[in-house]
Amino acid sequence: MGSTVGIDRLRALAGRIAAKEHWDRLAIRRIADDLFSGQRALTAEALSALDASQAHGNRADGMAAVKAWSQTHAEPLGRAKAFLDALERSGDLSIAKLTLANSQIRELAAR
Numbered sequence: 756m757g758s759t760v761g762i763d764r765l766r767a768l769a770g771r772i773a774a775k776e777h778w779d780r781l782a783i784r785r786i787a788d789d790l791f792s793g794q795r796a797l798t799a800e801a802l803s804a805l806d807a808s809q810a811h812g813n814r815a816d817g818m819a820a821v822k823a824w825s826q827t828h829a830e831p832l833g834r835a836k837a838f839l840d841a842l843e844r845s846g847d848l849s850i851a852k853l854t855l856a857n858s859q860i861r862e863l864a865a866r
Contacts, residue, residue, distance in 0.1 A: 756798040756821050760832065760863065761839045762790050765856050768848040773786045782850055793860040800824065800864075831866055835859045 757763040757788050769787055774780045796798060798817075801824035825832055842852045 756801060756824075757794050759821050759825050760797060761836055761858065762794045762860060764843075765839065765853070765860075766790055768843070769853050769861070772848055772850065772853070774789065774850070779850055786850075786853050786861045789857050790860060793857070796864040797824070797860075801813045828863075828866070830865055 757766075766787055769783055769790075772779075772783055774783055798821070801820040802817065803825060804827070805820045839856055842848070842856055846850070
């Protein structure tokens with residue numbers, strides 16, 4: 756799910772933000788935690804949508820669940836990914852941009 760939505764990429768970019776102040780480092784860590792939370796929520800949603808008779812608890816089932824979820828949610832997922840792409844193209848990631856990206860992931864998870 757992290758790769759499909761772009762959360763993995765965001766976490767990697769967040770790790771490259773040079774935060775000199777204590778509060779900025781705390782904010783980045785908090786946003787990274789929120790990104791993990793969003794990924795867990797999206798993954799749980801995808802897994803719960805799997806037909807119980809199909810689920811065997813292996814990696815292939817998880818990947819199938821993410822694929823099915825992303826097809827079902829193609830429109831909002833596309834909007835979120837386009838937003839994340841636009842943020843990345845607009846220059847170096849900042850705490851403000853990371854906050855906005857996190858809000859996109861939270862909106863996607865809240866659907």
